[in-house]
Amino acid sequence: MKALQLKEFGTTQITTVEQPTLKPDEVLIKVHASSINPVDWKIASGMLAQLVQQPLPMTLGWDLAGEVVETGNGSRDFLPGDRVFAMKEIGKDGCLAEYCVVNRHHLAMIPQQVRTEHAAVLPMALLTSWQALIGAGNLHRNQRLFIQAGAGGVGHMAIQLAKVMQAHVIVATSSRNVDFAYEVGADEVLDYQTQDVYQWLEGNPVDIVLESLHGEEQVKCIAALKPRGRLISISGLQPETVAAAEKANVKAEFVFVQPNGTQLHQAAELLETAQIMPHISQTIPFEEIEHGYAINQQGRTRGKILVTFPSFR
Ligand SMILES: NC(=O)c1ccc[n+]([C@@H]2O[C@H](COP(=O)([O-])OP(=O)(O)OC[C@H]3O[C@@H](n4cnc5c(N)ncnc54)[C@H](OP(=O)(O)O)[C@@H]3O)[C@@H](O)[C@H]2O)c1
Numbered sequence: 001m002k003a004l005q006l007k008e009f010g011t012t013q014i015t016t017v018e019q020p021t022l023k024p025d026e027v028l029i030k031v032h033a034s035s036i037n038p039v040d041w042k043i044a045s046g047m048l049a050q051l052v053q054q055p056l057p058m059t060l061g062w063d064l065a066g067e068v069v070e071t072g073n074g075s076r077d078f079l080p081g082d083r084v085f086a087m088k089e090i091g092k093d094g095c096l097a098e099y100c101v102v103n104r105h106h107l108a109m110i111p112q113q114v115r116t117e118h119a120a121v122l123p124m125a126l127l128t129s130w131q132a133l134i135g136a137g138n139l140h141r142n143q144r145l146f147i148q149a150g151a152g153g154v155g156h157m158a159i160q161l162a163k164v165m166q167a168h169v170i171v172a173t174s175s176r177n178v179d180f181a182y183e184v185g186a187d188e189v190l191d192y193q194t195q196d197v198y199q200w201l202e203g204n205p206v207d208i209v210l211e212s213l214h215g216e217e218q219v220k221c222i223a224a225l226k227p228r229g230r231l232i233s234i235s236g237l238q239p240e241t242v243a244a245a246e247k248a249n250v251k252a253e254f255v256f257v258q259p260n261g262t263q264l265h266q267a268a269e270l271l272e273t274a275q276i277m278p279h280i281s282q283t284i285p286f287e288e289i290e291h292g293y294a295i296n297q298q299g300r301t302r303g304k305i306l307v308t309f310p311s312f313r
């Protein structure tokens with residue numbers, strides 16, 4: 001089968017590899033579609049080499065939607081032919097391959113009315129939002145939430161999940177994404193190209209910040225929080241941010257997304273009832289994945305980039 005392999009840091013290639021074999025508790029999936037996440041090309045470049053949990057070569061890509069081919073012993077909850085989706089564990093063999101194996105606890109069924117492409121782009125962005133906002137953030141009704149990068153994969157899912165939780169959602173985007181963020185459900189959109197977002201937030205503080213940009217803007221998020229507020233970082237906490245949080249009596253926490261079939265099952269219900277809907281801005285064939293990575297590296301992706309396999313076209 002064909003797979004996108006990371007041979008050594010800086011070198012990726014679509015090559016022919018052996019189809020993976022099933023262990024108990026695993027399910028063999030024919031992959032129909034996947035999506036691009038920044039962690040893919042960050043790991044490939046060596047920038048996040050510390051996340052790699054196995055010897056190279058390693059198959060990249062961690063979001064998938066596909067069809068069950070075979071189940072290992074003990075995986076009676078899924079049957080051949082079932083349409084399923086999952087996020088695989090980051091740093092271990094991924095799913096940019098014609099077939100992959102997934103732990104059954106990481107899988108969820110795709111409801112009949114839900115399109116494969118929507119399920120394929122959802123897992124990492126949704127699980128990150130879920131684990132950051134509902135898990136670490138304990139977000140609840142009427143709380144004020146600021147999402148630092150509202151138009152990206154995580155940002156646009158976090159807006160929708162926060163609206164399901166009935167929070168008040170404030171986001172920042174570039175000028176070209178202001179309308180998009182409102183369409184997705186944001187209550188207030190701050191255009192970082194025409195206004196000082198952090199000065200505005202200091203005058204209008206929030207309960208929770210979802211931070212994803214790293215760099216000098218991270219520490220500015222502390223002053224955007226109400227007393228006892230929470231900064232949830234998905235970019236990694238900087239020492240000056242931790243110090244500023246302590247001084248301001250607010251919590252600062254890093255969240256690293258984990259696979260979770262139960263949360264995906266609940267997300268599937270939200271998709272089925274159109275309470276959440278991922279936005280696909282571009283579709284890239286698997287054979288042109290490097291082009292997709294180059295686009296995502298520019299940092300301007302609106303919503304998600306879908307990756308399709310020949311079996312799905
Ligand atoms: N810790 C974890 O578990 C975890 C999980 C998932 C992702 N992440 C990380 O979180 C980050 C976001 O991931 P993603 O999948 O959402 O990436 P993405 O889809 O590539 O995000 C791109 C978006 O970022 C926005 N953006 C760029 N600069 C901005 C700025 N200065 N202010 C506001 N928005 C800005 C862009 O909107 P504009 O064009 O409007 O600026 C664009 O829509 C990445 O660094 C990723 O590695 C971490």
